[in-house]
Amino acid sequence: LAKTTQPISMDSYEGQEVNITCSHNNIATNDYITWYQQFPSQGPRFIIQGYKTKVTNEVASLFIPADRKSSTLSLPRVSLSDTAVYYCLVGDGSSNTGKLIFGQGTTLQVKP
Amino acid sequence: DGGITQSPKYLFRKEGQNVTLSCEQNLNHDAMYWYRQDPGQGLRLIYYSQIVNDFQKGDIAEGYSVSREKKESFPLTVTSAQKNPTAFYLCASSIYDRGTDTQYFGPGTRLTVL
Numbered sequence: 001l002a003k004t005t006q007p008i009s010m011d012s013y014e015g016q017e018v019n020i021t022c023s024h025n026n027i028a029t030n031d032y033i034t035w036y037q038q039f040p041s042q043g044p045r046f047i048i049q050g051y052k053t054k055v056t057n058e059v060a061s062l063f064i065p066a067d068r069k070s071s072t073l074s075l076p077r078v079s080l081s082d083t084a085v086y087y088c089l090v091g092d093g094s095s096n097t098g099k100l101i102f103g104q105g106t107t108l109q110v111k112p
Numbered sequence: 113d114g115g116i117t118q119s120p121k122y123l124f125r126k127e128g129q130n131v132t133l134s135c136e137q138n139l140n141h142d143a144m145y146w147y148r149q150d151p152g153q154g155l156r157l158i159y160y161s162q163i164v165n166d167f168q169k170g171d172i173a174e175g176y177s178v179s180r181e182k183k184e185s186f187p188l189t190v191t192s193a194q195k196n197p198t199a200f201y202l203c204a205s206s207i208y209d210r211g212t213d214t215q216y217f218g219p220g221t222r223l224t225v226l
Binding site: 032034041042043044045046049087091100101102103104105 | 116147152153154155156157200202203204212213214215216217218219220222
């Protein structure tokens with residue numbers, strides 16, 4: 001299973017755009033890239049998922065270059081409530097094991 | 113109101129006791145999972161089940177047991193054999209759709225061994 005590398009922590013200010021980059025050099029052909037958000041003492045919440053190019057939803061955008069060895073989660077105009085841990089995962093969508101590897105994630109601190 | 117529920121939210125246990133954590137989902141998802149999270153760490157997979165009456169060990173199954181008698185329920189028992197059971201336990205479920213298998217998580221149960 002492909003492993004991911006992402007920064008341990010990031011700081012930002014309210015209203016700024018935040019970009020969190022994740023490296024996954026060993027991503028397999030069938031792997032999707034998924035991002036989760038987790039607040040303290042809560043379960044992770046699904047944010048966005050993609051396979052290639054760009055995916056956008058009401059919460060975030062996900063940019064994936066052609067070689068798929070990295071991806072960038074973009075959060076537009078963050079607020080204090082976006083302070084959380086963000087996990088980048090790659091999973092084998094073809095085998096239906098659903099087995100994901102959660103690293104330490106990126107702790108985003110949004111300041112006023 | 114659809115989703116994944118876990119109970120209780122907080123659980124205290126004396127050393128040497130077994131304890132069972134509940135996980136129920138009404139999303140009609142086929143697969144269910146149990147994870148353990150320690151402070152400042154990511155999630156580690158304990159057990160998962162892709163279908164009723166079948167389950168597989170994850171990375172840290174020792175000291176834990178599960179059952180999957182119904183599609184909507186996947187209880188986790190933390191046995192006395194688990195050496196360090198104090199942790200935050202998360203249950204998830206997923207359904208395989210269009211080539212991907214996205215997991216959705218419950219609110220978690222925090223277990224403390226006294």
